[in-house]
Amino acid sequence: MISFMLNHSRLTVDDIEPSMSMLDYLRTRKQLNGTKEGCASGDCGACTVLLGEINQDGELVYKSLNSCLLMVAACHGKHVVTIEALTPAKLSISESDLHPVQKAMVDCHGSQCGFCTPGFVMSLYAMYITFSEYPGQEKVIEYLSGNLCRCTGYRPILEAAQTCYEYPRVSLIDTKTVLSTLSEILLGPEPSLVMKGKSCLIPQNLNQLCEIKSETSGVRLVAGATDLALEFSQNLSVTPALVYVGAVDEMRKYEETDDEIIIGAALPYSQFLPIFYNSFPETQEVFHRLGSLQVRNAGTLGGSLGNASPIGDPAPLLIALGAKVNLASSNGVRSVKVDDFFTGYRTTVMSANEVIVSVSVPKKIENQRLFFYKVSKRIEDDISAVCVAVKLTLDGEEQIVTSIKTGWGGVAAVPVSAPHFESHLINKTFNQQNIHQAVYHLNKDFSPMSDVRASSEYRMEVARNLIDRCWYELSSNEVVRVKHAAL
């Protein structure tokens, strides 16, 4: 049984498939049909809802999520807000009943077919309650990059995002009531969902999680579900034993020591990135393009590494930075370098009873330069054709490469480094001539595949040229990026 708030009501649920998505729950169980299914794979944003939860400071914070990727089981003790909550619950409404983001969408002609509109409204609403004043177009694009519209070309929606701040401000959420309801739920019985031999357990600490992991074979861990939910919605697979790790405190911490940053494995990207950027501002461009805001609000490092996807963007960075994965089991803890973590396509060194607790990232040292690039067919919310991180230390006027470590995504069955290439640059001057010689050794490090995203030739060419881009950024005044709202 789990409990959560849905709009104005407190609900207790125990009669659903443990893997059920919030989208299916809203549409098939609650007849809340304002939330639309556009793709059921987290790519279009039509099903965007808000999820409110109490953060570590005891504050109620809301974020936008794709409800198709949001498991109902993950909502225990949280507040789900759907489009229906934005207007009064009467039969017929008029313009005066609309929330400012809705009114702005009407006034700016921001809807045509209207099917994506509730999702846009919810993303705008998330922005509206996060920022009390217009936060500028860059933020708007960040908030809306996970919402696809096929009709408008987006221009009127961008206008609406600004216009909504011109109307008198409206606050719909009764924070006090929500806080007390959620607190009450969280003090209640420990949650879980069990139905017909299938279950989703929701451990509250690492010990409990390790216990489950060692006692039950074949359990699937799930945090943001940005990957796993597709196995349910697209592959129609059935997973008898799910474990939601989002409530495990030890996996939701962010700590900095003198020489390390430790990021909890179940901490969503959007929660740690703003602080992480303080240490690694160079990573902002790529992380801004990792999925969409809705995906970053859900996805975690633990999920990305645990799935061992060859195209996840964090792994190349973590390889280049020399990060470690911290694992735990009922037998104890150990750390593995990300470099050594992947063993093959979607496989890792983890044993069956282990869980990823956190990732430790060494802090930058002096003279260290970091480059982190991603090339994809579409600039926003797309999977990399090639992703590369380059960590470089240069010495003296001569710009001698004293250390270099690279991490690559999209070029092999697992995220890899490129020792051959690196060895041809070490102790050499970082100039175009030496780069052009060294990059031709990349084909000893990997030979990319051709697939729907790019051909192997293109991937290799871009891999080489991105090292050139490092040089341009380091040593020239050339502009090396097209102007784009998301770059």
Added chain:
Amino acid sequence: MRHFETKIPADNAQVGVNKKHESAINHVAGRATYIDDHIAPENCLHAYPVISKISKGRVVKKDIESLKKLKGVKTVLTAEDIPGKSDIGPVFPGDKLIADEKIEFHGQVLMLVVADSYDNARRAARKAQIETSAEEPLVDIHRAIQQKKWVRPPHKMQRGDAEKAIANAPYQLTGEFELGGQEHFYLEGQVSLVNPQEDGGMFVQCSTQHPTEIQHLVAEVLNLPFNKVTVEMRRMGGGFGGKETQAAQWACLAAVASHYTGQPVKIRLARADDFKLTGKRHPFFNQYRVGFDERGLVQGADITVTGYCGYTPDLSDAIVDRAMFHADNAYYYPAVSITGNRAFSNTVSNTAFRGFGGPQGMIVAESMMDDIARKVGQDPLEIRKLNLYQPGRDQTPYHQTVEQHIVLEMMEALETSCRYKSRREEIIEFNKTSEVIKKGLALTPVKFGISFTVQHLNQAGALVHVYTDGSIHLNHGGTEMGQGLHTKVAQIVAQVFSVDLDSVQVSATRTDKVPNTSPTAASSGADLNGMAALNAANKIRNRLIDFIHQHFGSEQDSVVFENSRVVHQKGELTFKDLVNLAYMNRVSLSANGYYATPKIHYNRETASGHPFFYFAHGVACTEVEIDCLTGESSVMRADILHDVGNSLNPAIDIGQIEGAFIQGMGWLTTEDLKWKDSGELASFNPATYKIPAIGDTPAEFNVELYDSANPETSVFRSKAVGEPPFMLAISVWCALRDAVASITDYQWAPPLDPPATSEQILKAVQQAKRWNQE
């Protein structure tokens, strides 16, 4: 047929002003319902297709019995179970509702599972065991061309002796390119809900642009007369041509399932299946030979366009025709030959998509203009202007005379307003010194023919009721897919009675209200249905005027409708009082209206005639940047001047123009359909097929309407707007080529097969660099 033009009173204009979409408030509140949002009846069943995993071959064995035993499964249907017609080809036969034995594409429907829930139906369909014997599919268009494997015979348009003109011209160029298709990616996927009726008929709710065709096909599939089937369509979550013929199969399958179970049945395709199972924009292979003089003036052109049609004709005959009709775009070819081929492939049958072949044809003309410009060392804009249709040089390849010559004026106006010349100079300077980033600029025109090229489709009906409280009910044959059609038609009716738009209620499109309708397609929605509604409203208005004459003794000419009041010689009264009075005096307040487009004709035997009532025009200037290391690109700025005649609703028209431009930009840049060699679609979901996202909207995006009335007697002298602006995005592609051409100092532009993905652009950059070395 009386064509209508009234003076629109400035203080109470309903037409020609910005009005919000009739569903805007419901859209933003999540209260606008789509088919899947209806609360399904308690006993509603769900059906899901079992699909082929091979592209060509035969079904050897279907294991139906074990399928029937799966959880929740009520029944399983095969081709043999179809009571009536099993071929649902819209124009020509070929499209099988359920394949019998022969498999012709990967994703073809082989059986239908009917179950108690969506989930159970989908799971069972996935588990179906079908033994097949595979044959080698024909997937490569060049093999189809070589083998002359066509779904319809080739067609040719000719004027003058192109061969001779090209040979005699001082310069000749040839070119060819492949051009990608496009997935519609309507946000609402295909969906139908069928309810059996007490009379043995079916009530069908379907997300379709063509309710009448759904009615006919459901009836034929079930062996029912048309009057037993009613189709209702309130709104689609996007159509773009993808629900013109492609909605029918799901409605018909649901109807067959309903026929066997006696229960309501819903079919909704999951997104990935929608990608695989429904037709797309036709990819094309285009070739041209052109002869021109020193100035770049075309002397003769020989163009061949070949559409990848898939396994059946569907609408491909008309689509390839429209590509041919637009292979001239806005340019005069003194001698011309245009051939259109319809190639077969073992893939899903391609279908209508905004522009209906027009974009695929038009891009040949623009490619040619660019190549000529590089050859004669001129700015492509000058070559474009030089070759425009003009009085005396006004014969199209299909022998229709171009009568309205406004493109040059529009190009010059945009050239000035967007500072083309100075930006061109700035860009040339920028590119000289910038090693990695290159900028490109292009200003291209659009001339798009308006009318269905199938003549009989150019008709429409409407139904208007005025109730005794003065409120008005409007129904017409067009469907609302987001384009604002209902809003525009309601504005027209409100204008006739000079009442507020709020007093006109548009209801769902229904085949039992307005029969025998044409699809809402070819940009014709407002032109046809607006005129039919106008006709209906005018009938009632005229009755009211006659009534005032009889009742009050005022002259008919003295009656003026304004601001919800009616003023006449002997007094005035509110519209509400007038209609109530008319009712009490037994005047009919309901009328149907009808419209058929005048003037149009086309003889396909001689490939000549007057297929288009008029042309809609537009010009766009686009600036891009490309990255020569990665091939990444970005559209920085787009300026558009577009001709919608006298706009019925500028806000809606501008919305259509902006949306079409971005959709066209997607087609030509990131939307990359990929098939495996086996014929299976590889880009079958939004994770692998990328339509433009919000950051792709140009940072500077200026859209203006060109102030000019339609010279033809269209409704309020407006012009159609749905498709024409899609082709403004060809300027994006030309600008990308321009950026690449800067590498050769604008002497040569390498081929850049659309979609111009990063990969294609990088390839072109490398070719340009190699050309410099040679």
